[in-house]
Amino acid sequence: MTDPQIALMMLGIFILLVFLGFPIAFTLMALGIGFGYYAYFDAGRMWRAYDRLEEDAGWLTEQWTWLEGFYNNRIFDLFINQTYTVMSNEVLTAVPLFLFMGYVVERANIVDRLFSTLAIASRRMPGSMGVAALITCALFATATGIVGAVVTLMGLLALPAMLKARYDPRFASGIICAGGTLGILIPPSIMLIVYAAASGVSIVRLYAGAMLPGLVLVGLYLSYVIGRSIIQPSVAPRPSEDEVPSVPVGKLIWMLVTSFFPLAFLILAVLGSILFGLATPTEAAAIGALGGLLLALLYRALTFQRLRESVYLTVRTTAMVCWLFVGSYTFSSVFSYLGGEHVISEFVSSLDLTPLQFLLLAQLIIFLLGWPLEWSEIIIIFVPIFLPLLPMFGIDPLFFGILVALNLQTSFLTPPMAMSAYYLKGIAPPEVKLTQIFAGVMPFLAMVFIAMAIMYIWPDIVFVLPNMIYGN
Known part of the structure; x- marks a missing residue:
């Protein structure tokens, strides 16, 4: 599937979940983060975390490096920034x-x-x-x-x-x-x-x-x-x-x-x-x-x-x-990016x-x-x-x-x-x-x-x- 097709599928899943009665704000955030992880995924950034295994050894180090690589995705930065933007919006005050x-x-x-x-x-x-x-x-x-x-x-x-x-x-x-x-x-x-x-x-x-x-x-x-x-x-x-x-x-x-x-x-x-x-x-x-x-x-x-x-x-x-805004901003950013x-x-x-x-x-x-x-x-x-x-x-x-x-x-x-x-x-x-x-x-x-x-x-x-x- 192409990225635009995935974006339309993302919108379709959201509409389906809304009609099924799922909470709208958290549905938006979940879909935004889930599809955003795919949209902003950078294999190079994730696997660069494994390069340090050549210098360090040990199971704990390997596990920590894997988690660091897993969370090394820009969708989490986007979500935090959108949350801060909403909470500091002077109009919404x-x-x-x-x-x-x-x-x-x-x-x-x-x-x-x-x-x-x-x-x-x-x-x-x-x-x-x-x-x-x-x-x-x-x-x-x-x-x-x-x-x-x-x-x-x-x-x-x-x-x-x-x-x-x-x-x-x-x-x-x-x-x-x-x-x-x-x-x-x-x-x-x-x-x-x-x-x-x-x-x-x-x-x-x-x-x-x-x-x-x-x-x-x-x-x-x-x-x-x-x-x-x-x-x-x-x-x-x-x-x-x-x-x-x-x-x-x-x-x-x-x-x-x-x-x-x-x-x-x-x-x-x-x-x-x-x-x-x-x-x-x-x-x-x-x-x-x-x-x-x-x-x-x-x-x-x-x-x-x-x-x-x-x-x-x-x-x-x-x-x-406010949480509707956070979810909507995250969802729409990923939707537009795709x-x-x-x-x-x-x-x-x-x-x-x-x-x-x-x-x-x-x-x-x-x-x-x-x-x-x-x-x-x-x-x-x-x-x-x-x-x-x-x-x-x-x-x-x-x-x-x-x-x-x-x-x-x-x-x-x-x-x-x-x-x-x-x-x-x-x-x-x-x-x-x-x-x-x-x-x-x-x-x-x-x-x-x-x-x-x-x-x-x-x-x-x-x-x-x-x-x-x-x-x-």
Whole structure:
């Protein structure tokens, strides 16, 4: 077999092991080291270790020299260097800080106050509780970036309230599932930080580029919720006084000041300090983590148990991301060294695709990968395969990254592997069936495809803010 054929076999074995359920990070490292030993094997370097046997004698010396020759392979140097590179990456330093901010906010009892306040403030709007749930999901998802946490917590808080208000279970479920995924796209998004580390694109330009597409998607969601509530009032009846009481204007303003504005101010402060160059993403993330602790303290929700849980979950998730990077870097280095990247590049070139056709093909592949894989695995492992092909088609990696972030919304909403639906089903009342949740997310899935079409038709929606703030 030729080296490129071995590289393709390496990729095929990885995909097979992933579907068999092997841990992805350690599978990447094992395959990278195993095939890398073959790729970087130098018989001369190994057997030169035996030359010293002419000077030294003895069984122990022979064994030690054999082991020295066995480990005299550059794949081990590569693995150590890649590990050090990941652990010293300044962009990735922001990941644990943003995660810690999200986990602290999640446990600070902010979300229940926020949802109650927004439900009262919007009670005269069509689909008022749905609008309140969607805005709460957007804010909470932006603050945490953790889809499972947002969907689960909002399912516990908002879903029973909407069902009690006689909302259609499908409509209510779709709102929570779709709103919970918005943190993947809307800054400060952890996914965009990971993409920046994998692609080398400036994180501040990514954040600026994601703002308008994120707002467009939220606008489409809100338009659907309000429009359907007007056309079909039975799916979202107006709440009664018992379900959502009316309060005096002064009290409502105080409720907004104590629930909506603190979290919104924290997010805007973190995001604004990054976009306007007042702080690096890592420094802004540190400010956000401190702000999350202060919010929890002000809400009297900062206990040692909650703090310990937040630290534990932060460390666990950060370790997963970092080891995925180590495995991916090792795997991709060996894959490229064997010529696999060149084979893929030649194959794509032979298809004679237009830039639009290439984008559609790439997004279709990422859409399908979203069924069995998490977004972190797609960004760290598979997106780097597409990155070297972008210059061939004249595609800006900034535009490609935002498009991927928008596409990854679908991986959580597309049956039969819609993870948002399974998160919600795990805590929903027994009368809410999984098929109802699947039916509820389909209109929101259509909104995502409409947002992607808008990006294809008007790509300046991505570039206008980065160019305005930072120049071309």
